[in-house]
Amino acid sequence: MTTTLLEVRNLEKKFAAKSAWFKPKQYVHAVNGVNLQLAERETIGIVGESGCGKSTTGRCLLRLIEPSSGEVIFQGKDITTLSKREIKNIRKDMQMVFQDPMASMNPKLSIREILSEPLLAHKILRSEHEQLLSETMRLVGLPEEHLSRFPHEMSGGQRQRIGIARAIILRPKIVILDEPVSALDVSVQSQIINLLQDLQEELGLSYIFISHDLGVVEHIAHRVGVMYLGEMVEVAEKERLFEKPLHPYTRALISATPKTDPDEVKERIILKGEIPSPSNPPTGCKFHPRCAFTQDICKAIKPELREVEGRKVACHMV
């Protein structure tokens, strides 16, 4: 649990915003200085609302989107400096599962063809394909006959199992899960979460679990990072975070999540206002316009992530 597998330092991603000719280019800071460590067999959850940059962060790690600056160190190498050819080798060890399994599979290809793609891309010996295919199908709990099916002949849950199978067939070390259960029904969602946990144990995987659903993250993650407008506002062990969230945004997020327990004391914090647009973020602490504890300092100076009570928080007021 202690060896660091992946380390992200000051990851930044700026998108050029559409601007008129001859005007200075405008940038949208989608990800602004994110730091992360992922240990072996660990699950780190990244939560936040739309526009917080959590998906962009996930894609930057795989260089599906090129990061603007920062380092992503994996097995002693900085991924951000690798050539396209070298990055291909990295992708063997780092795979991704997408939110919408239907959209992430070519409808014209059979499951066998979909699952063979990573094997062919990484030149795995033909003689090993069959064994890997059947073993992986067993791992994700689907009968081997399904290999000859097509994506739309399957239900949502089965399709996501295929999405997971495609990600683990090369036996990677890290799997980045981008909202893997958000498009699924509740009763199926729990099957998939259980499956992910079983696979983690069996294959020794590390997960980066990106989600907006705090309930799911609370269940599956060991550590959780909360993002708001491209920045980490709080990173903590799961138990600590959910028992005593420190950052006002984390608190609001947890209280806003509907609970199914009718007796739970509901101390609801309803945030005022909207999530600001990342193209025009507030000054200082980006959360200050919606925060109930805003002081003058929050409007002027951006709080840094610092150690408080055994975790990292970016807030002047804690």
Next chain:
Amino acid sequence: MRKLETYKPIQARVTYKSPLKIKSDSLQKLSRDKRAIVCIFFLFIVFIIGIFSPLLAPHNPEELFYESILEAPSKEHLLGTDAIGRDVLSRLIYGVRVTLTVSLMAVTITFFIGTLIGLICAYVGGWVDNVLMRIMDILLALPSIILALAIVAVLGPSLTNAMIAVGIASIPGFARIIRGAAITIKSSGFVEASRSIGSSHSWILRRQFLPNVTGILLVYTTLFIGVAILDTAALSFIGLGAQPPTPEWGTMLSEGKNYMLDAWWLATFPGLAITIVVFAVNFLGDALRDIFDPKSSR
């Protein structure tokens, strides 16, 4: 994060088909579409006529019957004879060969280059797309026949050059359609998934793009055959395509136009032949479009 599904009854039913079934489904739909059947049957006969023209034609297309110059349709010459005494029916039958070969070759050129440009533009994007598409836009601003004219003018008038010209002239329109179709595929999740796996560009183009544009390719290739037949005939009509004495419909039409008042059969039959064949091809294209691309038909 945005999509938790609610029940959509119509969509659910449409998607429950395997591509294999879609293939047999499409065939089934095709077999139920009467106009498609009629067109296919007709074009098949035209094709057979082209292949067996030496057997089917009553005379040699270049044989001169001095005693019957400009003769009206009769038992001996079913569709009459032309100004130097050649049998119009035989020339028409041999003309099928020329017309079909030229238009099919031209479409082959359009197909390969157009698909390539379309896919590259959609997949690479950025400045490559911008440059190529602006060039296509400029070419599109000219009617394809004018463009073909210009190309033949440069290459010199001959049937081969007409074929090349017609093929090239259709590329811009074709490339644009393919690019449009491919761009929606590029933004789809499975292309991103493919990249995340580490697949190569050529793999992604072959395995992810191509299978998803085959339907559209089929439809527009068919429709462009019609265009090619017309353009070839038009080029020949103005003397830049097939050269006499080659029996080509456009040339025949052109020769016949001088005798319109005295010998109506000279221009009428080649004209009819062109019209009917193009009509059949376009009809078939429309039927295919209804089957493969139901969205654009309405």
Next chain:
Amino acid sequence: MPNILVVKGLTTQFEGEKGPITVVDQIDFKVKKGEVLGLVGESGCGKSVTSLSILQLLDKNGKISGGEVFYNNVNLVSKSEKEMRGIRGKEISMIFQDPMTSLNPVLIIGKQIGEVIEEHEKVSGTVVKQKVVELLKLVGIPRAEEIYYEYPHRLSGGMKQRVMIAMAIACNPAMLIADEPTTALDVTIQAQILDLLRSLKDELDMSILLITHDLGVVAEMCDRVVVMYAGQVVETTDTRTLLRKPRHPYTVGLIQSTPHQSKGERRLKSIIGQVPTPDQFLQGCRFADRCPKAMDICHSTIPPLFELDGQTSCRCWLYDDKKEEVI
């Protein structure tokens, strides 16, 4: 409290390639005046089709093939399209999951809300504008006078849903049908919108039929709940009883599979198998193949809705009177 909406034996079918497909199968429920009734289920259970059937907003290939919908004791099913138009928006209005597609992109916000008022009430232009601005303020939109002139794409998702709500309540309807109103929204925005719906309900004395897949939203909003599975009602009860003492094995599974309920356990409880589509509905109890307590009778005969007490009914053979001791 009198019932404002009574749905009796409502059945809706869709044209399929192999004959009609029954998507909603003999649904019964009542909405009392001033109450929030939750209609809960997973995708394909027919909850959205139910709501569209109530307002007769089904697509052309779908039709109500049986049953009645009483609104204030008047049967809506027998109403003509013209009569229904007078009822939609004025008496019963609806908000949808996706506010982005429900707003006309080329009309300013104010005009879109104004149209609803003009459709149902004879009032002059200035009065309409005044009323629209009031409505915008009522649904918590800041700078209402400016937003009046904005186009929909300039607003965020939460703001658009507020606009949709303003449109829905423009004519003081007695009943609001909210179809997954917060599913497309972020959690903190969802909390705002739910809060708004709650306060509007009290302020305007509305009844709400809330359609959702999210038991958390049910727990926060609803007085009573109707659980649907595969086109049928499987359980009806009050919210507290549902969450504390669910009766139907499906409801039990659904509640247990939310991560929140298995705190501290490594594995989540889950229901085996998949949610069926209408062409996969079983002969007997439609949940039988996924049910941990399935008996022989479940596979052969569809259970009726057993009345358990005045409040609760449940479609499960476990609650057959003679077998009450089994549980």
